[in-house]
Amino acid sequence: MSSDLVLPGQPIPLPRGPVPQLAGGIYSRDGHVRASLVGVPRYEGSALAIPRTRPHPPSPDSTVLGFVSRLSPQQAVLSITVVDGVPLPPGEEFTGVIRVQDVRATEKDKVKIADCFRGGDVVKGLVISLGDARSYYVTTARNDLGVIFATSEAGVTMEPVSWQEMRCPRTGRIEKRKCAKPEGL
Amino acid sequence: MAQNNFDRRRINGPEESFPPVFEGEDDIPDTLSGKPRAGRNPGDIRPIFLKAGLISQANGSAYIETARTKIACAVYGPRQSKTTVYSENGRLNVEVKFTPFSCTRRRAPIRDAEDRSVAAQIQQALLPAVRLDLLPKSTIDIFVTIIENDGIEGCIASGSVAASAALADAGIEMLGLVMSCAASTLGKEIWLDPTEKEAQAASGSLILAGMPALDTITSVWQSGRMTPAQAIQCMEVCQERFVDIHSIVAQALLDNAQVT
Numbered sequence: 001m002s003s004d005l006v007l008p009g010q011p012i013p014l015p016r017g018p019v020p021q022l023a024g025g026i027y028s029r030d031g032h033v034r035a036s037l038v039g040v041p042r043y044e045g046s047a048l049a050i051p052r053t054r055p056h057p058p059s060p061d062s063t064v065l066g067f068v069s070r071l072s073p074q075q076a077v078l079s080i081t082v083v084d085g086v087p088l089p090p091g092e093e094f095t096g097v098i099r100v101q102d103v104r105a106t107e108k109d110k111v112k113i114a115d116c117f118r119g120g121d122v123v124k125g126l127v128i129s130l131g132d133a134r135s136y137y138v139t140t141a142r143n144d145l146g147v148i149f150a151t152s153e154a155g156v157t158m159e160p161v162s163w164q165e166m167r168c169p170r171t172g173r174i175e176k177r178k179c180a181k182p183e184g185l
Numbered sequence: 186m187a188q189n190n191f192d193r194r195r196i197n198g199p200e201e202s203f204p205p206v207f208e209g210e211d212d213i214p215d216t217l218s219g220k221p222r223a224g225r226n227p228g229d230i231r232p233i234f235l236k237a238g239l240i241s242q243a244n245g246s247a248y249i250e251t252a253r254t255k256i257a258c259a260v261y262g263p264r265q266s267k268t269t270v271y272s273e274n275g276r277l278n279v280e281v282k283f284t285p286f287s288c289t290r291r292r293a294p295i296r297d298a299e300d301r302s303v304a305a306q307i308q309q310a311l312l313p314a315v316r317l318d319l320l321p322k323s324t325i326d327i328f329v330t331i332i333e334n335d336g337i338e339g340c341i342a343s344g345s346v347a348a349s350a351a352l353a354d355a356g357i358e359m360l361g362l363v364m365s366c367a368a369s370t371l372g373k374e375i376w377l378d379p380t381e382k383e384a385q386a387a388s389g390s391l392i393l394a395g396m397p398a399l400d401t402i403t404s405v406w407q408s409g410r411m412t413p414a415q416a417i418q419c420m421e422v423c424q425e426r427f428v429d430i431h432s433i434v435a436q437a438l439l440d441n442a443q444v445t
Contacts, residue, residue, distance in 0.1 A: 005439055005442055005443075007353065007362060007398075007435055007438060007439075008314075008353055008358075008359040008360070008361050008362050008398070009359070009360060009361025009362055009396055009398030009399055010398060024358075025358060027316070027358075027360070029360070029399070034360075034361070034398070034399075036316055036358040036359055036360060037353075037356055037358055037359075038353050038354075038356070038438055038442050039442070052356050054244070054355070054356035055244070056263065057263050057264075057265070057320060057321075057322070057323045089244065089261075092261075092262070092264045092265075093265075094264075094265045095265065130271075130321055130322060132271060133266075133268070133270055133271040133322070
């Protein structure tokens with residue numbers, strides 16, 4: 001493989017042997033393997049792909065960051081601003097929904113949305129499906145998913161004390177959130 | 186009638202205006218057919234200047250200039266579709282705008298039928314090339330601004346080329362780059378890439394768009410009188426030019442990719 005840039009439609013020279021798995025930016029048509037993006041094809045594990053760092057819409061299994069824009073007893077509406085670590089251009093958010101059964105993995109029937117999220121919280125979630133016409137379905141049912149940034153009623157950034165609670169450092173009051181497990185613990 | 190589509194939001198030009206007549210312009214004869222083409226050979230296209238990535242706030246952009254045709258193109262998205270219908274495939278939205286000073290006669294900055302027909306043809310040329318199956322529920326917005334217009338055929342062809350370069354610059358997956366070329370029949374000759382004057386004198390015009398990398402045609406548009414044999418000949422000469430245009434687009438994209 002050379003480190004040459006390829007253009008959309010350009011055939012990609014392959015080494016002899018079986019055709020590798022094709023990932024993003026590459027397609028196969030009429031027996032030719034061609035690029036569909038401008039870039040340098042690279043191997044990512046066993047798959048051949050043209051890596052891209054451009055903003056792209058969420059797809060199932062992508063990790064998203066977003067802030068809570070609306071709450072109801074059935075769901076929390078999320079405004080997705082980061083997809084797979086790539087921030088979206090300003091004003092081009094996608095709408096996600098965390099339904100009450102997707103908040104946590106256990107005791108799903110006891111979940112109260114108001115005890116898990118508040119407006120303005122920054123939430124890390126995983127897209128489970130493309131959802132309906134308006135929104136993507138997002139889940140936080142994993143230890144490392146949930147609220148990662150929240151401000152207290154006093155307006156101070158809170159720190160997590162357990163997976164269900166956060167404490168305000170100024171007033172010492174405890175507020176309920178579905179916290180994400182901090183990375184590197 | 187003038188009161189009907191009076192534009193309150195912008196500064197309106199005078200109700201009646203005339204393009205300036207320059208000295209020496211009268212020398213150009215009204216009918217061009219039967220005479221050899223002035224300035225270039227029948228099979229020549231105007232020189233193309235193309236630069237990708239000029240509009241910083243857009244996701245991808247391109248500027249194209251072929252002699253007196255100047256077009257800027259910006260691509261935004263993929264963003265979430267605003268329509269309430271679920272769609273498995275993405276949508277490609279093309280909007281064309283003429284600047285008020287783009288034509289010999291002032292154009293009101295209101296969308297009219299010509300904008301939409303140009304937009305429809307550019308969308309038609311690009312649609313088979315974009316991999317919209319990878320973008321469910323999303324919309325790609327393409328805005329084409331015609332800064333200077335020298336023949337609507339040239340605008341559609343150059344607009345398609347610029348839009349395709351802008352899509353590649355935006356990192357949107359495509360099967361191949363779309364090239365486009367126009368041709369007109371004057372008498373028995375076929376003149377490629379006609380200017381406005383030449384297109385007016387022509388008996389028929391044809392615009393061909395395709396992906397030379399895949400050796401496929403994405404759109405053919407023909408207007409005026411043309412025999413089937415002439416139409417096929419037009420398509421053949423247009424397709425020959427695709428290779429030249431493709432090399433210009435490829436160079437512009439490679440230059441841009443190396444800078445970023």
